[in-house]
Amino acid sequence: MVNRAVRVLGPAVLLLVALIALFATLAYGGGAAAPELTRDPGALVRYGLPTAKLLFNIGAAGTIGALALAVFAFSRDEAGYGRALDVAAGSAALWAVASLASSLFSFLSLGASLTLDDRFGDAYAAYLTSIESGQAWLGTTLLAAAITVVCFGARNQVVILVTAIVGVLALIPISQQGHAAGSADHDAAVTAIWLHMVGAAVWLGGLITLALVRNVVAKERLVRLVERYSSLALACFVVVAVSGVVSAQIRIGSWEYLLSTYGVLVLVKSAALLALGLFGAVQRRIVIRRMADAPAGAEGRRFALLVVAELAFMGLASGVASGLARTRTPIPDTPASELTDPTPAELLTGRPLPPELTLERYLTTWDFDLLFTILCGFGLFFYLAGVWRLHRRGDRWPVHRTVLWVAGILLLFWITNGGVNAYEHYLFSAHMLAHMMLGMMVPVLLVPGAPVTLALRAIRKRQDGSRGAREWIMWAVHSKVAGVLANPIVAAVIFAGSLWVFYYSPLFSWATTDHVGHWWMVTHFLISGYLFVQALIGVDPVPYRAPYPLRLLLLLGTMAFHAFFGLAIMSGTGLLLADWYGAMGREWGPSALADQQAGGGIAWSVGEIPTVILAFVVAVMWSRDDSKEAKRRDRAAERDGDAELNAYNDMLAARSDRR
Known part of the structure; x- marks a missing residue:
């Protein structure tokens, strides 16, 4: 009876409270009111669009x-795993249908009339494709x-992991529609919306899944699942809270608007989120401990009460959030193209041109990227927690590993949130400095921190067949993909070759003009640099570790390739991205071409500093390895009377006798 109440009452309460909260929010905030200056699409569209969303x-x-x-949380062989995938498949089907309905209502909200003729179909198709x-x-x-199809047919956990990642990335296009493109806070708003959606999705969806798998898991297993869900929910709460504060600050602006309708x-x-x-x-x-100590059957009542209450508050938060998306904000969301007299920088970036760059501004200016702020925070916290x-x-x-890791994370935070991030949209040289630091200096600090080794030692090993963080790290280290990427030659080719591919292809324009492209650029530079440095001086487990002569050879070859790239940029006479850096309208500092040539100098000179450090570290490691090998041979000789040397001499003597 308790199981049925949880499975039926929990999702029903969620949906009912969410709908009530949505319609109440629309009524209070005027989100579904008929427009005054444009054509009214009708009550069906005005209420249907937020409901579909x-x-x-x-x-x-x-x-x-x-x-x-x-x-x-689940092992592949237990019944709850199959039920969880069924929940995912059903939810994905709802997701697809609601997305299609949202597209239709969005099209109708633009002024189109719903008809059944070919003209409507052609216009709708043009809207979806153009x-x-x-x-x-x-x-x-x-x-x-x-x-939906994958969740119905697949049961392999690696496939399901990839599917989950695709699901998270599938939220990016919609998050980009939540704030006016070209407005000053567009990039920050997109990041906050996406992180908010992802955190809320794992939090809410995990609770729904627990409610629906309750009847197929035993009491002891339920306690373990709730513990694991609770850990995920705690991380999600942090992400949702931080991203919610950032979103509110962007849309409200100051304390005086806090008591406005929005x-x-x-x-x-x-x-609701605090509750x-x-x-x-x-x-x-409290609850997890009492569930573990309760007699059979009694833990179900506590679980049911907790789940239904949480789902009710989640429904309240979800309904209000959907209504907020249709409520006018106190601060106008005006794109740069609609400003009275926009500058070239505002038309390109959505922001006014910053003041002239100086060393002081490099060190004191901040332009926070919420995604990398949270990633750096988690990276610092979990590493120190493991220690x-x-x-x-x-x-x-x-201690030196901890110091290096902390220094690397702090440098990564400054590169992605400090003065370099604030000016790299306007100066090629700032962009190149960010590239060199992300691809070389940050990995030189992070790799000796040995995060994989620390994780394998600090995270508890699971015994129930499920895969936690430790098990997934082990899988990743021993996978075929890791074996290819960790190969020193492959890592060196990716590291050096991507310089040319990135800067002399449309990738450079995408990474400069699109915020998602910027995310990709930072991630790519960081990972490619990390793989290369790991192949040279890493201590974490890898499928193949190159001999030291090959490491030095790869390092010298990469150094020469890197220097040649820098010289090519320095001697170039054409702008790589003329319609961006050349059209910024910047009156201070060097010209766009001179700044680009300075960026080539940074690639040649600053980029070589970490290379010299790497060469020194490789040489020291090689020397220590030889010393260890000599000591090992000395100890072996003391134990067996130098049997290895005697055997070698006997072999030479035997060859001499035969001749």
């Missing part, structure tokens, strides 16, 4: 959350439909 969010949450639990918002809805619909709705949503955070704290500290766990159980971890 609400179902879109719930479907996406059910999909991503169920896949996350399937990957990190207009940016229509393309986003179409792409998301196709991805959700593909995820501000009051933000407060209601924040109260959910309180539920999570109670869950981690602390080893310390508590009496194990030692070298």
